[in-house]
Amino acid sequence: MTQxxxxxxxxxxxxxxxxxxxxxxxxxxxSIRCPAASVLTRIESSEPYDLPAxxxxxxxxxxxxxxxxxxxxxxxxxxxEAAVVAEETGRAVAPVPYLGSAVVxxxxxxxxxxxxxxxxxxxxxxxxxAEGSVTAALAVPFETAPGSALPxxxxxxxxxxxxxxxLAGTVTGVADALPADVLLVPADGVPYGLYAVDARxxxxxxxxxxxxxxxRVLCDLTLDGAPARRIAAGDVAGAAVxxxxxxxxxxxxxxxxxxxxxxxxxxxxxxxxxxxxxRPIGSFQAVKHRxxxxxxxxxxxxxxxxxxxxxxxxxxxxxxxxxxxxxSYCGETAVKAAEECVQLHGGIGFTWEHPAHLYLKRAxxxxxxxxxxxxxxxxxAGLADLPGAR
Amino acid sequence: xxxxxxxxxxxxxAGDIRRRVHEVLxxxxxxxxxxxxxxxxxxxxxxxWVHYPPGLGGLGLPRALQPIVDAEFAAARAxxxxxxxxxxxxxxxxxxxxxxxxxxxxxxxxxxxWTGEEVWCQLFSEPGAGSDLAGLASRAVRTEDGxxxxxxxxxxxxSMAHEARWAILVVRTDPDVPKHAGLSYFVLDMTAPGxxxxxxxxxxxxxxxxxxxxxxxxxxxSDRLGAVGxxxxxxxxTLMNERxxxxxxxxxxxxxxIGTAAAAWRDQPAKRTHGLHDRLLRLWVDAEVARIAxxxxxxxxxxxxxxxxxxxxxxxxxxxxxxxxxFEVDLAGGEGLRYDDWTMRRPEASNFFGRGPGFRYLRAxxxxxxxxxxxxxxxxxxxxxxxxxxxxxxxxxxxxKDLPR
Numbered sequence: 001m002t003q004x005x006x007x008x009x010x011x012x013x014x015x016x017x018x019x020x021x022x023x024x025x026x027x028x029x030x031s032i033r034c035p036a037a038s039v040l041t042r043i044e045s046s047e048p049y050d051l052p053a054x055x056x057x058x059x060x061x062x063x064x065x066x067x068x069x070x071x072x073x074x075x076x077x078x079x080x081e082a083a084v085v086a087e088e089t090g091r092a093v094a095p096v097p098y099l100g101s102a103v104v105x106x107x108x109x110x111x112x113x114x115x116x117x118x119x120x121x122x123x124x125x126x127x128x129x130a131e132g133s134v135t136a137a138l139a140v141p142f143e144t145a146p147g148s149a150l151p152x153x154x155x156x157x158x159x160x161x162x163x164x165x166x167l168a169g170t171v172t173g174v175a176d177a178l179p180a181d182v183l184l185v186p187a188d189g190v191p192y193g194l195y196a197v198d199a200r201x202x203x204x205x206x207x208x209x210x211x212x213x214x215x216r217v218l219c220d221l222t223l224d225g226a227p228a229r230r231i232a233a234g235d236v237a238g239a240a241v242x243x244x245x246x247x248x249x250x251x252x253x254x255x256x257x258x259x260x261x262x263x264x265x266x267x268x269x270x271x272x273x274x275x276x277x278x279r280p281i282g283s284f285q286a287v288k289h290r291x292x293x294x295x296x297x298x299x300x301x302x303x304x305x306x307x308x309x310x311x312x313x314x315x316x317x318x319x320x321x322x323x324x325x326x327x328s329y330c331g332e333t334a335v336k337a338a339e340e341c342v343q344l345h346g347g348i349g350f351t352w353e354h355p356a357h358l359y360l361k362r363a364x365x366x367x368x369x370x371x372x373x374x375x376x377x378x379x380x381a382g383l384a385d386l387p388g389a390r
Numbered sequence: 391x392x393x394x395x396x397x398x399x400x401x402x403x404a405g406d407i408r409r410r411v412h413e414v415l416x417x418x419x420x421x422x423x424x425x426x427x428x429x430x431x432x433x434x435x436x437x438x439w440v441h442y443p444p445g446l447g448g449l450g451l452p453r454a455l456q457p458i459v460d461a462e463f464a465a466a467r468a469x470x471x472x473x474x475x476x477x478x479x480x481x482x483x484x485x486x487x488x489x490x491x492x493x494x495x496x497x498x499x500x501x502x503x504w505t506g507e508e509v510w511c512q513l514f515s516e517p518g519a520g521s522d523l524a525g526l527a528s529r530a531v532r533t534e535d536g537x538x539x540x541x542x543x544x545x546x547x548x549s550m551a552h553e554a555r556w557a558i559l560v561v562r563t564d565p566d567v568p569k570h571a572g573l574s575y576f577v578l579d580m581t582a583p584g585x586x587x588x589x590x591x592x593x594x595x596x597x598x599x600x601x602x603x604x605x606x607x608x609x610x611x612s613d614r615l616g617a618v619g620x621x622x623x624x625x626x627x628t629l630m631n632e633r634x635x636x637x638x639x640x641x642x643x644x645x646x647x648i649g650t651a652a653a654a655w656r657d658q659p660a661k662r663t664h665g666l667h668d669r670l671l672r673l674w675v676d677a678e679v680a681r682i683a684x685x686x687x688x689x690x691x692x693x694x695x696x697x698x699x700x701x702x703x704x705x706x707x708x709x710x711x712x713x714x715x716x717f718e719v720d721l722a723g724g725e726g727l728r729y730d731d732w733t734m735r736r737p738e739a740s741n742f743f744g745r746g747p748g749f750r751y752l753r754a755x756x757x758x759x760x761x762x763x764x765x766x767x768x769x770x771x772x773x774x775x776x777x778x779x780x781x782x783x784x785x786x787x788x789x790x791k792d793l794p795r
Contacts, residue, residue, distance in 0.1 A: 013686040283779040288772035296702040303683035377671040389662035
């Protein structure tokens, strides 16, 4: 079984001053650039991703370089800070590829090449990701859980592995790939490899998916002899994919914390202002007790999300447990919060014009992404030595 | 975290406090000093509760330093004051005495309270006043000379009353004003004539609690805490401390009731089913997240950012204990149909995690009732933390004597 974590050894689970400052900056920015009304308009436009906002968030606010070390062109921050930005993008249901590019693709590249890549091309790609001039996505289905079998739907085709390789195959339901300039594609072959593919190159087709969550539109990728450059091979490539999925699950847990927190806030405010039977509906215990229960869940989810971020930041051996805990707990909390948000808003909460549905769709999709809560509990069964029935 | 290697004032304070502990240990060898003498010496050195003022068992230092003191004394195998037995004194009476007591009262009560010489109990709830504590009916009337009060009434759900020397007591001193305004808070000598303690048997078969009957009990006015009519405010201070003390406690992973359930699961492969497995994993996640949230809460307190998350801890604790013990009975199957012992006993302290699954299941039902029902806690979170409008109240401006009962 896993080593019991003694209380004295627990990492710092609070927010530091730097994180508070970062949060304030990102929240201000998103409240101006991605207010709910504009997100509602955008999801039915031809550009569901808000690329101008993303480029400002990435380049001007420096959010794309948080995980990249300073010598490689990044901010040299950690998953603690990255998690705070994820909370804020969740609060705003911001249609930006922060999770896919600044977290998952960046984590994959860092794990594949190390913090100081040996190859000039890798160094350039990492620096470009960090400064926000390039957006990337890891080409795996969004529902892929960390620790699941490595994807094999894309194969190295034609030319031998290495420079000048060509890839063929399809990957369905990839998050944040629509706005990506570069695709990091895990591809089966001898050896297994992680490849960088220019998304505009010939042989690459992106087909947008009508997605449950319109604020993070998925796409199906088809690679038909697409030119690719190998950035890692064999065990290193596999480990890079797993590390990226782990980071994605942990930061998505923080994003879901943000979703849940915002749903609680919106619903609490509405319960104070909405009158029925000549009193605010929040004065009825049937309503206020549900909000109190939601508050409790959000407080617990915050501890779980901070623990996962801290474990990744510190390279703790407890990270696999922490990530599975956070992803299962925060996923269910976000869904619960969004469902309560719709219900307690009553009729208006069921309308398209009210943003509650954006949160519900983001929460439900997020709980499936990078492994369902159930899937993560199954992981914990293994980690905590709680085997199932035969 | 505070440690020897940390730089700055924190390290100085930690080093200084260790020096003080070792001075006590040198002067009073824990192996040969009688327990009570040792505890008194520790109190007098200000190492009982370092955040209390000098002269009252403390040094006026941050509370975060206390774990260092406790660890040093524990490492030296020093006698301890059996905090489980005197939990009500430590967790509820002491902070209230510190906040509202006169210097004379503090000098009289705090030292024997902390050393365990004098056990304390709490006389708040009544058969007619549970969640609506402010509606209580026990009456205190001033004696003719004005120096004392004569008290009549019945209190209930009182743990340790049969061992207690003192009680914290809330009674009605003025029935002619609205209910919150007519209460006063006293310290009651449990050996005074007219105090009768009877065991109150509970669904587990044992009697942790008591009923306490007060018949013409005389309390000197000098044993009052806070002003006449200010009893509600004083009682609220006590109850906030109760919630903190019931919900708190740092444990390792699987350190609470979930550890017992997980061990039973590992030991009995034949009893596993898919449905039970799903329940166990959900409970394991909830228990572990609650444990981490407890760590975060303590970090907030240590950093001087007390968060409202504290009120959440007791709600979670009650629900988890109930669901985990229910799971345990189901897992036990046929064994779960047996109960260890219905004999009426009087345990020395409440035991949430002991005995068999059946006992734990029954005892856990009380976790969402004692120390504030879960329903009242939800009201508190909703109104004080989330700022939702209060309940519509029909009893706020009516004299207590005119309320329907």
